[in-house]
Amino acid sequence: MKSGFVNIFGKPNAGKSTLLNALLGEKLAIVSSKVQTTRNRIKGFLTETDKYQIIFSDTPGIIEPKYKLHEKMMASVKNALEDADIALLIVDVKDNLQENNELFQSLRLKVPCIVVINKIDKVSAEQVLAANNFFLKQEYCHSVIDISALENDNLKELVRKIVELLPNGAPFYSEDDLTDLPTKFFVGEMIREKIYELFGDEIPYHTAIIVNEFKEKDTLTKIQADIIVQRETQKGILLGGKGAMIKKMGTLARVDIEKFLDRKVFLQLYIKVRPKWRDNEFQLKEYGYK
Numbered sequence: 001m002k003s004g005f006v007n008i009f010g011k012p013n014a015g016k017s018t019l020l021n022a023l024l025g026e027k028l029a030i031v032s033s034k035v036q037t038t039r040n041r042i043k044g045f046l047t048e049t050d051k052y053q054i055i056f057s058d059t060p061g062i063i064e065p066k067y068k069l070h071e072k073m074m075a076s077v078k079n080a081l082e083d084a085d086i087a088l089l090i091v092d093v094k095d096n097l098q099e100n101n102e103l104f105q106s107l108r109l110k111v112p113c114i115v116v117i118n119k120i121d122k123v124s125a126e127q128v129l130a131a132n133n134f135f136l137k138q139e140y141c142h143s144v145i146d147i148s149a150l151e152n153d154n155l156k157e158l159v160r161k162i163v164e165l166l167p168n169g170a171p172f173y174s175e176d177d178l179t180d181l182p183t184k185f186f187v188g189e190m191i192r193e194k195i196y197e198l199f200g201d202e203i204p205y206h207t208a209i210i211v212n213e214f215k216e217k218d219t220l221t222k223i224q225a226d227i228i229v230q231r232e233t234q235k236g237i238l239l240g241g242k243g244a245m246i247k248k249m250g251t252l253a254r255v256d257i258e259k260f261l262d263r264k265v266f267l268q269l270y271i272k273v274r275p276k277w278r279d280n281e282f283q284l285k286e287y288g289y290k
């Protein structure tokens with residue numbers, strides 16, 4: 001049996017969360033076209049009985065911290081750097097390759113690094129080849145693989161390469177487990193995702209979710225969550241005229257949560273204003289950013 005930690009690193013929007021979901025065939029990590037969508041380290045387990053258990057970690061994109069929230073996000077990246085057996089360094093093939101290279105060098109990883117060239121559905125074969133040659137020359141690079149996380153292209157080959165490099169050992173988690181995070185966490189994330197989807201520029205970055213109630217009653221699951229914002233004006237935007245926006249958000253989130261839980265859901269959302277929560281140690285902890 002082989003088992004180990006395979007941690008995904010890269011710039012914001014390289015496709016880390018999309019890759020984790022595609023590898024596991026389950027939507028564990030929320031995805032958006034906006035940067036800083038992922039705030040926590042999210043683990044997902046891929047187990048093949050008697051053969052391997054890969055513990056994948058999605059991490060926030062690597063950024064320069066401006067708030068305490070950012071510091072927490074980068075601390076989760078640092079943890080993932082420390083316990084990796086294998087690192088997946090993912091790069092958007094259309095992004096500046098040298099900038100990505102400098103970032104990967106700065107991580108100073110001592111474990112085998114697979115450079116994952118993503119979004120190959122968007123460019124020509126020549127461009128993919130050029131990116132390959134560029135990364136193959138780098139000292140930290142064990143091997144390069146080209147994929148499209150969005151189109152599920154070449155992921156089997158990626159898993160094959162990972163298993164080759166995986167250390168021998170007993171599995172860390174039960175075969176039936178997909179993740180170590182509680183269901184409540186994923187419910188909160190699905191609500192947060194809708195905010196990234198529905199609201200422009202600033203709002204998502206000022207928002208946190210706290211799931212207060214999660215009760216299973218007969219065939220129904222009752223969920224109550226608070227949406228935390230920093231200002232009254234943001235609360236107004238989230239509510240929308242006659243509460244139209246929060247209603248829309250709630251419906252979209254409920255559909256996703258029902259799919260995830262495979263149960264009917266009653267979802268109740270309240271909006272609360274908490275000025276400067278992103279710099280408040282106590283509130284960050286309460287909202288799940290440790």
Ligand code: GDP
Pocket residue numbers: 010011012013014015016017018019030031032033034035036037038061118119120121122147148149150151
């Ligand atoms: P992260 O910030 O690194 O976690 O990136 P996400 O997984 O949130 O993806 C950022 C954006 O890139 C989203 O709009 C994705 O749909 C898109 N994306 C991810 N992988 C691919 C891919 O292989 N091809 C294309 N065309 N888009 C992708």
Ligand code: K
Pocket residue numbers: 012013031032033034035036037038
């Ligand atoms: K993103």
Ligand code: MG
Pocket residue numbers: 016017018029030031037038058059060061
């Ligand atoms: Mg992400």
